[in-house]
Amino acid sequence: MDKYKNIWRKNLIKTLTLGVFLFLLSFTFEPYNQGQLALVLMLFIGVLSLTVLTGASGQISLGQGALMAVGGYSSASLITHLGASIWIGFLVAFFATAIFGLILGTAAARVSGPYLAGTTLVIALALPSVANRFESVLGGDVGLIVDFGTPPTWISNLIEVGYEQWQLWVVLPVALTALFFISNLMATRAGRSWQAVRDDEIGAAVSGIPVARTKVIVFVVSSAIAGLGGALYGLRGLVGPSVYPVSLSLTLLTAAILGGVGSISGAFIGTLIVVFLPDLIDWAISGLAVSEQLSNYLPALLTGFLLLATIIINPAGVMGAGHRKKH
Amino acid sequence: MNTFISTLITGTANGAIFALAALGLVIVWRGAGVVNFAQMGQAMFTTYIASNLIASGNSYWLAFIVALISGSLLGMIIDLLIMRPLAHKKSSSATKTLAGTIPVIASLGILAILQALAGIFWAGEERGFPTPVNSFYFKNGDGTLPFSAFNLFVIGVVLIVLLSLTYFFTQTGAGLGMRAAALNPEVARLSGIKVSRMRTLSWAISGAAGSLAGLLITPSTNLSPNTLDLILIIAFTAAVVGGLDSPLGAVIGGLILGIGIALVTTYGSPENVFLAILFVLLAVQLIRPNGILGGKQVRRG
Numbered sequence: 001m002d003k004y005k006n007i008w009r010k011n012l013i014k015t016l017t018l019g020v021f022l023f024l025l026s027f028t029f030e031p032y033n034q035g036q037l038a039l040v041l042m043l044f045i046g047v048l049s050l051t052v053l054t055g056a057s058g059q060i061s062l063g064q065g066a067l068m069a070v071g072g073y074s075s076a077s078l079i080t081h082l083g084a085s086i087w088i089g090f091l092v093a094f095f096a097t098a099i100f101g102l103i104l105g106t107a108a109a110r111v112s113g114p115y116l117a118g119t120t121l122v123i124a125l126a127l128p129s130v131a132n133r134f135e136s137v138l139g140g141d142v143g144l145i146v147d148f149g150t151p152p153t154w155i156s157n158l159i160e161v162g163y164e165q166w167q168l169w170v171v172l173p174v175a176l177t178a179l180f181f182i183s184n185l186m187a188t189r190a191g192r193s194w195q196a197v198r199d200d201e202i203g204a205a206v207s208g209i210p211v212a213r214t215k216v217i218v219f220v221v222s223s224a225i226a227g228l229g230g231a232l233y234g235l236r237g238l239v240g241p242s243v244y245p246v247s248l249s250l251t252l253l254t255a256a257i258l259g260g261v262g263s264i265s266g267a268f269i270g271t272l273i274v275v276f277l278p279d280l281i282d283w284a285i286s287g288l289a290v291s292e293q294l295s296n297y298l299p300a301l302l303t304g305f306l307l308l309a310t311i312i313i314n315p316a317g318v319m320g321a322g323h324r325k326k327h
Numbered sequence: 328m329n330t331f332i333s334t335l336i337t338g339t340a341n342g343a344i345f346a347l348a349a350l351g352l353v354i355v356w357r358g359a360g361v362v363n364f365a366q367m368g369q370a371m372f373t374t375y376i377a378s379n380l381i382a383s384g385n386s387y388w389l390a391f392i393v394a395l396i397s398g399s400l401l402g403m404i405i406d407l408l409i410m411r412p413l414a415h416k417k418s419s420s421a422t423k424t425l426a427g428t429i430p431v432i433a434s435l436g437i438l439a440i441l442q443a444l445a446g447i448f449w450a451g452e453e454r455g456f457p458t459p460v461n462s463f464y465f466k467n468g469d470g471t472l473p474f475s476a477f478n479l480f481v482i483g484v485v486l487i488v489l490l491s492l493t494y495f496f497t498q499t500g501a502g503l504g505m506r507a508a509a510l511n512p513e514v515a516r517l518s519g520i521k522v523s524r525m526r527t528l529s530w531a532i533s534g535a536a537g538s539l540a541g542l543l544i545t546p547s548t549n550l551s552p553n554t555l556d557l558i559l560i561i562a563f564t565a566a567v568v569g570g571l572d573s574p575l576g577a578v579i580g581g582l583i584l585g586i587g588i589a590l591v592t593t594y595g596s597p598e599n600v601f602l603a604i605l606f607v608l609l610a611v612q613l614i615r616p617n618g619i620l621g622g623k624q625v626r627r628g
Contacts, residue, residue: 054428060428060431060432062364104609107610107613108612111612111616114362114427114428114431117362117428117431118362118364118563119612122604122605122608125557125601126601126602129600129602130602133598250439253435296446298447300443304436304437304438304440304443307439308433308437308440311413311432311433311436312433315416315429
C-alpha cells in the first residue's frame with residue numbers, strides 16, 4: 001500500500017507542477033497562443049483516452065472522435081436546452097459517454113481482432129446521420145452553438161481575463177484532473193489487471209481476472225475520458241458533425257502512435273506534433289509557389305507518412321525508450 | 328409493385344458490388360491476417376486512373392483493364408514494401424502491446440497517403456464516372472422495366488468473378504496453396520509452399536477485387552478522394568455479418584446489406600442507412616460474433 005501512496009503523491013506533485021508551470025506560462029502568451037495551448041490540452045485529453053485503451057488493452061479505436069462528439073453533444077444540449085453551467089456539462093458528458101461506451105464496448109470490445117477498430121469507424125461515419133435524425137435536440141447539420149462563457153464576477157473583479165485566457169483556465173484543471181486520474185489508474189490493481197489481460201489473456205484468466213469484463217471496463221473508462229475532452233472541444237464555439245469528423249479520430253490515433261503507445265508523456269508530445277504540424281508546413285512552404293491543391297492535402301500526406309514510418313521503423317513511438325525501461 | 332421489384336434489383340446489383348469489396352477484405356484477412364482499411368482507398372486511386380484514361384480519349388474497356396491491373400499491382404506493392412517487412416519484424420514490448428493492430432494502423436496510414444495523393448493529383452472537385460452500358464431503365468412500350476442494362480452488367484460481372492474465384496480456390500495449385508498457407512503457415516511451408524509469395528498473391532487478388540468494386544460503384548456515388556469510405560464500412564459490415572474468414576459468408580453478407588440498404592432507402596429515409604448499418608454490426612457482434620458462416624476462432628474474451 002505504501003508503494004501506491006508514493007506513486008499517488010509523486011503523480012500529484014508532477015501534475016501540480018505542470019499545472020502551475022502552464023498557468024504561469026500562459027500570462028506571457030498572446031491570446032492566439034493561449035487558445036492554441038487550450039486546444040492542445042483538449043486534444044491531449046482525447047489522446048489520453050486512446051492511450052488508456054491501447055496501452056491497457058492493445059486495441060485501437062478509430063472512432064474516438066465520435067466518442068468526443070457524444071460528450072460534446074450531451075454537454076451542449078444541457079447547456080443550450082436547460083441552461084446548465086459548463087461544469088455540470090462536463091460531469092454529464094463524462095457519465096453519458098461512459099454509458100455509451102458500455103453499450104458499444106459490450107458488443108465490440110470483448111471480441112478480439114479488428115472488430116473494435118471497424119465498429120468505431122462506422123460510428124464515426126454515422127455521426128452526421130444521428131445528428132440529423134434527432135435534429136430538434138442535436139441541431140442537425142448545423143449543430144449547437146456553445147462557448148466557454150465569461151469568467152464569474154469574483155474572478156473578473158480581481159483580474160482582467162481575456163476570452164482565450166478564460167478558455168485556458170477552464171481547460172487546464174479538467175486536463176490535469178484527467179491526467180492525474182489516468183497516471184494513477186495505471187499503477188492501481190485495476191490498471192495492472194488490464195495490462196495483464198493485454199499481455200496474456202489466458203494467464204490473466206487463470207489468475208482470476210475476468211477477461212471479457214475487463215476489456216469492457218477499459219473501453220468504458222476510455223470513452224468517459226474522450227467524452228470529457230469532447231465536451232471541452234465543443235465549447236470552442238460549435239458542437240456539430242463538422243467539428244468531430246472522422247479525420248479527428250485519425251488525428252488522435254496518429255498522436256497516440258507518434259508519441260508512443262501507452263506512454264502518457266508520449267501522448268502529450270504526439271498531441272503537440274499533430275496540432276503544430278499544419279502550422280509548421282504552412283510556414284515551410286510559405287516562400288514557395290505551391291498550388292492550393294498541394295498545400296491543402298500536404299498535412300494529411302505528411303501525417304500519413306509519419307504514421308507509417310513510426311509503425312515500421314519504431315512502433316514504440318517518440319517516448320519508446322522510456323516505455324521499454326518500465327518493463 | 329414496380330418500386331418494390333426495382334428496389335430489389337438495385338439492391339442485388341449494389342449488394343453484388345459490396346460482396347466483391349467484402350470478398351477482398353476476407354481474402355487478405357485469411358491470407359495475411361490483416362483487415363485492410365486501405366482497400367477502398369486503393370480502389371479510389373485506381374478508379375481515378377481509369378477516369379483519367381477515359382477523359383483523355385481512351386475506351387472504357389482499356390481503362391477498366393488498366394484499373395484492374397494497377398489494383399493488383401498496388402496490392403502487391405503494399406504487401407512487399409510495408410506488410411511483409413512488418414510481419415517479419417522482431418517483436419519488442421511496443422509491438423507486443425499493439426500486436427494485431429500494427430497492420431491495421433499501417434493500413435490507415437496507407438489510406439491517408441492514398442487519399443492525400445489523389446487530392447493533390449486529381450481532386451479539386453467531385454467528378455462522375457461513366458458506365459459501359461446504359462444505366463437508364465429499359466423501355467417497355469409506354470412504361471419502363473424496373474431495371475437497367477447496367478444492373479444486369481454488374482450482376483453478370485460479379486457472378487463471373489465469383490465463379491472464377493471459386494474455381495481458382497478449389498481447383499488450381501496456386502489457389503489451394505493460398506488456402507493451405509492461410510490455414511497453417513508452418514505446415515504449408517513444410518510442404519514446399521512459398522507462404523510469403525501466397526500472401527502477396529492474396530493482396531494482389533484482393534486489390535483487383537476492390538478495384539473492380541470501385542469501378543462498378545463509382546457511377547452511382549461519383550468520385551472524390553473520400554467517396555469510397557462508405558463502401559469500405561459497408562464491406563466491413565458485410566464481412567463481419569458473413570463471418571470474417573468465410574468467402575461465401577462475405578458474398579451473402581454483401582447481398583444482405585445491398586438489399587437491406589435499398590429497402591431502407593426506398594421505404595425509410597436515406598439518413599437511416601448508417602444507423603441501420605451500425606445496428607446490424609452491433610447486433611451481429613452481440614449475438615453471433617463469428618458471423619453466419621465464420622469459423623470458431625473469432626471470440627476469445
